[in-house]
Amino acid sequence: MEKEMNSKVEEIIGKIERMSLLQDQGCTSEVHQVVTEEGSYVLKSSYEGKYREWLRNEAVVLEKLNTNTEIPTPSYYGYFERKNSSHLIMSFEKGITLTTALREAEKQEQLSLIKGFGQFLQRLHETTVTGFHNNHWLAEQLKKAESYLKTGHADGDLKLLQKITLDRPSSVQQTMIHGDCTTDNVMVINGKVSMFIDVAGMRIGDPRYDESLAIRKWMNHQEFIEAFYEGYRRYKVTKEEFEYFNEGLYEFF
Ligand SMILES: Nc1ncnc2c1ncn2[C@@H]1O[C@H](COP(=O)(O)OP(=O)(O)OP(=O)(O)O)[C@@H](O)[C@H]1O
Ligand SMILES: [Mg+2]
Structure with a gap:
């Protein structure tokens, strides 16, 4: 991952120790597991108009649900957009x-x-x-x-x-x-x-x-x-x- 992207991610979840593509990939995004000194996260990235819009919605929903205990979803950590891509960071769930x-x-x-x-x-x-x-x-x-x-x-x-x-x-x-x-x-x-x-x-x-x-x-x-x-x-x-x-x-x- 390029430097600028790395530092964006590190601003949110701390220094990256390792990172790997998840085995199960969806059709609309690319998902990585990112391990930092603070914990284990999923970085979900989209590169195309419709899917970038979906990812932004997903970030909005996850953030709203962060304090909700009735609907179990991954914890929200951050979301950012770059020129040609959008990125969501959430907790990595062992399942x-x-x-x-x-x-x-x-x-x-x-x-x-x-x-x-x-x-x-x-x-x-x-x-x-x-x-x-x-x-x-x-x-x-x-x-x-x-x-x-x-x-x-x-x-x-x-x-x-x-x-x-x-x-x-x-x-x-x-x-x-x-x-x-x-x-x-x-x-x-x-x-x-x-x-x-x-x-x-x-x-x-x-x-x-x-x-x-x-x-x-x-x-x-x-x-x-x-x-x-x-x-x-x-x-x-x-x-x-x-x-x-x-x-x-x-x-x-
Ligand atoms: N928070 C998480 N913790 C662990 N694994 C995850 C997490 N989020 C997603 N995954 C894994 O990544 C895969 C793809 O995630 P997700 O379904 O969000 O992506 P997608 O590209 O939007 O899929 P779709 O093609 O269904 O739209 C999931 O099937 C799951 O295996
Ligand atoms: Mg899916």
């Missing part, structure tokens, strides 16, 4: 993603992890937090979808966007949501689903979006779906709602 944990587990263990995921998500959906405001989540997501489509940053096409704009599901009570609640974005620590990561989209929104992304990989795996709903007892998305969120809206993000 693995739920995706990895499920890959490595036996059947019974998988079921119990998935039930735990359901419980963990339910807790989020039942939490009230100050500092987050309820402002027309779905309308805003559709506006963002349109702008991502226009700039060639979406998988979905115009026809799909028109469909999900016209066919909106009837509204439900909005709650705190994760906003990208796949098994890649929750961490298992000491065998339990116990932390949200990648929280750029965390805000007040439609909980059916989280629920749909949470179960998306298990459509042909009834036992896993059942395990999830043993933990998540608020509401079950209908097939139509699931399709709206998973095969509709999510195609633009």
Whole structure:
């Protein structure tokens, strides 16, 4: 890492002892573990417009949640932008993603992890937090979808966007949501689903979006779906709602 970048990081977390790329990389950023004399941190960096904007949101959310004890997320240490990149520094958490944990587990263990995921998500959906405001989540997501489509940053096409704009599901009570609640974005620590990561989209929104992304990989795996709903007892998305969120809206993000 170049000198100027190093010193920016060291201003925040102290002298760097070592640094390495994490084994699991996301698609939208580069993540390093950075060890300093003070502790162990994650440096998450993005280099492209849309993803830099997400990273800035993630920093804002993490900072707001630093004093919150009900929604477990990594601790926030700092955020800075350079000409062509943006960088977030948070605590390094000793855990693995739920995706990895499920890959490595036996059947019974998988079921119990998935039930735990359901419980963990339910807790989020039942939490009230100050500092987050309820402002027309779905309308805003559709506006963002349109702008991502226009700039060639979406998988979905115009026809799909028109469909999900016209066919909106009837509204439900909005709650705190994760906003990208796949098994890649929750961490298992000491065998339990116990932390949200990648929280750029965390805000007040439609909980059916989280629920749909949470179960998306298990459509042909009834036992896993059942395990999830043993933990998540608020509401079950209908097939139509699931399709709206998973095969509709999510195609633009
Ligand atoms: N605070 C943390 N502590 C330890 N590991 C982390 C931490 N944050 C992220 N990771 C690891 O880095 C990987 C990528 O992180 P993250 O999901 O935030 O990145 P991303 O590029 O935004 O992913 P996506 O492509 O899902 O948007 C995670 O899967 C996880 O393994
Ligand atoms: Mg991720």
